Structures are given as structure tokens and as C-alpha cells.
Amino acid sequence: MTEKFEPRIVAFFCNWCTYTAADLAGVSRLKYAPNVRVIRVMCSGRVDPQFVLDAFARGADGVLLGGCHPGDCHYAEGNYKTLRRMRMLERMLKGMGIYDGRFRLEWISGAEGDKVRAVVNEITEKVRALGPLDMPGKFKEWDKEIEELEAHINQGGPRKEKLHV
Numbered sequence: 001m002t003e004k005f006e007p008r009i010v011a012f013f014c015n016w017c018t019y020t021a022a023d024l025a026g027v028s029r030l031k032y033a034p035n036v037r038v039i040r041v042m043c044s045g046r047v048d049p050q051f052v053l054d055a056f057a058r059g060a061d062g063v064l065l066g067g068c069h070p071g072d073c074h075y076a077e078g079n080y081k082t083l084r085r086m087r088m089l090e091r092m093l094k095g096m097g098i099y100d101g102r103f104r105l106e107w108i109s110g111a112e113g114d115k116v117r118a119v120v121n122e123i124t125e126k127v128r129a130l131g132p133l134d135m136p137g138k139f140k141e142w143d144k145e146i147e148e149l150e151a152h153i154n155q156g157g158p159r160k161e162k163l164h165v
């Protein structure tokens with residue numbers, strides 16, 4: 001019997017806006033998918049792209065980052081910094097073959113509980129449709145490939161396919 005895939009989504013929410021909105025959604029009894037684990041940060045600008053990569057590396061199937069709308073950041077320009085960093089990260093994720101809706105950046109103010117619900121539900125359904133990412137499993141495959149390559153090189157010479165060039 002196959003188990004039904006339930007996506008694991010890590011969400012980094014800014015304390016002043018998106019986290020407040022998630023709280024509002026809860027108080028207002030707006031139901032959203034329970035697949036999200038929220039990590040509260042003081043500002044979206046606190047989220048280093050490495051945090052997103054670490055979340056994927058540790059088994060997240062999707063990552064959501066929520067911050068204040070442009071112009072509303074409580075630390076003046078934190079979210080502009082976020083925007084620049086995350087655009088770069090998106091290019092990197094694309095290069096790694098894991099940017100296809102698994103990462104999402106959204107501006108959600110403290111009054112937008114309904115938007116939290118919509119965004120969480122959308123990313124959950126998107127990732128559910130994509131299936132598991134399983135980066136830890138991929139690391140094992142890559143390690144095995146590297147070991148095989150190393151063993152091959154140590155047995156002497158370049159790989160056969162390169163000899164046909």
C-alpha cells in the first residue's frame with residue numbers, strides 16, 4: 001500500500017506582517033493546509049538564502065517566505081534586500097532543477113489573514129502535484145555517483161564516454 005504524499009513546507013514569516021496575518025487567520029478560523037511549519041523571523045531581510053537551501057537540504061518539499069509589503073518594512077528596507085537576494089536565489093534554484101513553484105516569496109500584511117490562507121493552500125497544492133523533492137535522498141545518490149567516479153579514476157584513466165570524443 002502506498003502512503004499518500006503530504007508535502008512538508010517550511011515558512012519563514014516576518015513577525016510584524018505575515019506572522020501577524022497567520023495569527024489573524026487562526027483567530028478568524030480561516031482554515032489552511034496543516035503542511036506548513038512556520039518559523040518566525042523579525043524581518044524577511046533576516047532570511048539568508050542559505051536558510052532556504054538548508055530547509056530543502058533537510059527534507060522540505062517547499063519553502064514559503066512572507067514579509068511586509070514594499071514600503072512597509074519595520075526596518076526600512078529589509079524587504080527590498082529580501083527581494084534582491086531571493087531573485088538571485090531563484091536563479092540558483094532553477095540551475096539546481098528545483099525552482100518550479102517549490103519556492104515562493106509573498107508580501108502579506110498583518111491584515112491579510114485571507115491571503116495567508118490562499119498562499120499556503122496554493123503552495124501546498126502546487127508542491128503536492130510536483131511530488132516529493134527528497135533532497136536528502138538525492139545527496140545519497142550524488143555521494144554514490146562521486147564514490148563510483150572516484151573509484152573509476154583510481155582504477156586508472158578517464159571515463160570511457162570521454163574517450164569517444
Ligand code: FES
Pocket residue numbers: 014015016017042043044045067068072073074075078079
Ligand atoms: S519587518 Fe516585515 S519585512 Fe521587514
